[in-house]
Amino acid sequence: MNTQPLKWLQRATDDLAVARLVLEEDYAAHACFLAQQCMEKSLKAFLLYKQNRYPRTHKLVDLLTVCRQLDNRWNDFFDDCIVVDQYYIPTRYPDAIPGGLPEGLPAAAEAAESIASAERLLQFAVTLIPAQ
Incomplete structure (x- = not known):
């Protein structure tokens, strides 16, 4: 079994955890970046699981298009x-x-929404990729 997708999911999980921590310290912009990273890694994990490759891009919409x-x-x-x-x-x-x-850099409300989006997407990816 290819373990790479699980490694990507672990990194996505780590990014989400750190996003929550930095938001607690009022670093909303950093939290948004880490939420983006969580989502990117979750999408790439799914693509690695399904086709053993992913497009070389950081754009979530482009990755999502392939996932869809x-x-x-x-x-x-x-x-x-x-x-x-x-x-x-x-x-x-x-x-x-x-x-x-x-509107300028994101505030805490936008960061909280981004983290919630990342959590939903990560949880969905986890349901699609078997742990073993």
Whole structure:
């Protein structure tokens, strides 16, 4: 059995745990980035499980599109991926794409929503990838 998908799920789980911790310390932008990372790794874990490869991209919507082709139950996560996708670059770089986040960096409420989205997506991925 290929254990790579489980390793990716473990890293996704770790990212989610750290996202919660940094949000408690009022680092909302960092929490959003880690939520994005959790979602990206969860999607890539599923793709590794199903086809032993994944596209070389960080865009959640692009990864989700491939997942949806393999299992249409991923459709439920489209809106979440659109929202969280927008945090990947602006939460990391001070000179990110101008206008990337018109309202500025995300606040605690956006971070909490991103973490909730990441948790839902991770939990779904876990149900699709056998532990052994």
